[in-house]
Amino acid sequence: MDFNKRKRNEFHSYNAKRKKKEKLVINKSKNNIHTVATGPRKYTVTIALPGSIVANAQGLELKTALVGQIARALVIFCVDEVVIFDDSGIPKEQNIFERHDGVSNENVFFIHLLRYMETPQYLRKSLFPIHRDLRFTGLLNPLDCPHHLRIDEDFPxxxxxxxxxxxxxxxxxxxxxxxxxxxxxxxxxxxxxxxxxxxxxxxxxxxxxxxxxxxxxxxxxxxxxxGYYWGYTVRFASSLSAVLTESPYENGYDLTIGTSERGVAFEEIKDNIPNFNHILIVFGGLAGLEAAVDADQNLDIGGDRVEELFDRWINVCPAQGCRTIRTEEALLITLAQLKAIIMKKGK
Structure with a gap:
């Protein structure tokens, strides 16, 4: 066999192996391999966040990036429900959620983007009309949840x-x-x-x-x-007290946790977390949950007694090295600390 003929045979053999390998990779992509069934899961995880944290971001692009970061944290830690509450105490127009005139307050904007990102890509065009709020969503990292399936993925x-x-x-x-x-x-x-x-x-x-x-x-x-994680639902609460009293679950939340730099160090109470069916974890805005209590006309306590609203009042990052921890940072820190306990104590 001459040299050129041998080279041609080697090339064709290599090319055939490469195509076979590519074919195997493509076939693998048909299954949602990042999703693992953990077995039936009855318990739920709810996070409550103030809409005011979006108002502190400058410009539509940065506001969008902030909501995108929060949405990623929610799905990474398998949060089932997120509540956006108004911590300002100022009455808002109730029907503003039905408007699409290009004007949104911080609560509407927050909810609009969270719902948009949780929706599978192939449904977004049908469920979300063109709106100013969504202008920069194309810059966000996708959530890639188990229910965000590709066209050829087999899933029950x-x-x-x-x-x-x-x-x-x-x-x-x-x-x-x-x-x-x-x-x-x-x-x-x-x-x-x-x-x-x-x-x-x-x-x-x-x-x-x-x-x-x-x-x-x-x-x-x-x-x-x-046990498949299937995204989160979003609801609005007009105040902090509404977060607690308007639960969609029949018997409400049976374990409530408030977070604050003035709370008890998490290490001191982590072994004293009870079993639960529905856990609620609440975060404050720039001024903390104390300000949300002071602004809530339905509560007869002041911000100095905010810990009375919760079963546990915790600080997940004692001895912090900066003046304040931003809410989006506290969200990641808290959920990372609680992940193993939630999986162990959830019923």
Missing amino acids: YREGITLDSSLYPKVPKNCTLVEAGLRQKVLVSDRIKPGVRVTLFMKEMSSQKKYINAEVVSPSTPRETM
Whole structure:
């Protein structure tokens, strides 16, 4: 065999091996390999943050970056609910959440961006009209949660948005079509109005028929049945007291934790954290939770007695080296400290 012919054979052999390797990598990407089922998880984690922390950021771009940083922290530590509360004590227009006129206060802006980022990319165009608040969201790092699935990823659950079934052929009378980011539309055996976000249990991932069959389930089902983290919900509270009293859970939060530089060092009480079903961790703004208590007309205590509102009043970073710890920094420090305890004590 001459030299040139041998070289050509070696080149073709190498090229074939490289293509085979690339093919294997592509096939791996079809599975959501970063998601691990931890087993059924009934307990929930709620974080409460004041909307005023966004007002302290200068300019729309920096405000957007701040919310993006917070959203990343929430999903890294598997937070199930985030509450944005008004710590100013100034009444706000109640219907402002329904407006899309380009004007948002800090609470609306905060909630708008958190909800946008939690939504899978293939649903955002349908659920979020063009708005000034979202101008710089393209600069943010993606959350890449388990429910932010690619088009070819096989997974037992998916998020989708209901469609107007009358616009599509051969849809059974009592069924609804859903866009779920797949190559085919999904068919569910429920009548649901168009434009509603739904969680789907995928009975199949592909079909020889026109549509894929699935079942609508509760958004908490992936977590409660298999332990998959399925993003966070966002609600607004008009005051600090509303954070505690307007819980979506039947019996409220059974473990509440307030954070402050004037709290008890976390190391001193970490072995005295009780079991819980629904934990709530509350953070203050630039002036702390004390200022939020003073501004809350529904509370009959002053800021000097704020610790009475919580089961635990903690300081997760004693002997800090700077005058203040920013709320977004305190969020990461606190959740990192509490992660192992939450997993151990949650029921």
